[in-house]
Amino acid sequence: MVFQSKIPNNLASRQEKVIILDEETANIFSMNSTTKEALNRFQNVLERLLDIQRTNEENIEYNRNFDAETIKKEILAEFEYGCKGPSPHVVILEPTDSPNSDQVILEAANMYRADFNLQENRYLDIVANEAIFR
Structure with missing residues (x-):
């Protein structure tokens, strides 16, 4: 199965930003600001x-009148979700006699590369899930 999506112009023309790691930026395994904001929400x-x-007697009381569905509904109300662009085209590829053969996979990748006129220095990301074939 192949999902074909058009890359938005702002991403297609964007130059890759080079980040030089120093003491300030070397902390690459911490939470980013988006994750921190989500957890705070x-x-x-x-x-x-x-x-x-x-209470006046220094006891703690709290609301117990909600369930997992209520929590889910409240959290979803906090975030924008959904597809941010046009839906991708879905292409279902039929496997050949030997779908796990490296040679067959290479031939299929080369045909796909030719279909999209990808140059040798361009990337073709291929992801496979063995569970599909089970």
């Missing part, structure tokens, strides 16, 4: 749903 949703209160 999750926490805010849960805090809002729990509505934790301290």
Whole structure:
């Protein structure tokens, strides 16, 4: 199965940014700002749903009147989701007699490269899942 999508112009013409790692940027395994923001939004949703209160007797009370479906609905309301562009074209390829043969895979990749007029220095990303053939 092949998903064909048109790359938006702003990505197609974008130059690859070179990042030089120094002490400031070498921390590449930490959370990025998008992940931190998402986790903060999750926490805010849960805090809002729990509505934790301290009573006059210094006891803690919280809302228990929600379930997983309510949490899901509240979290989804926090984020934009959906397809940001046109739907891709889906092409279902039929396997040959020996779909796991390296030679057959190479021939199929070369035909696909020719169909899209890809030059030798351009990338053709191929992803396969063995479960498809089971």
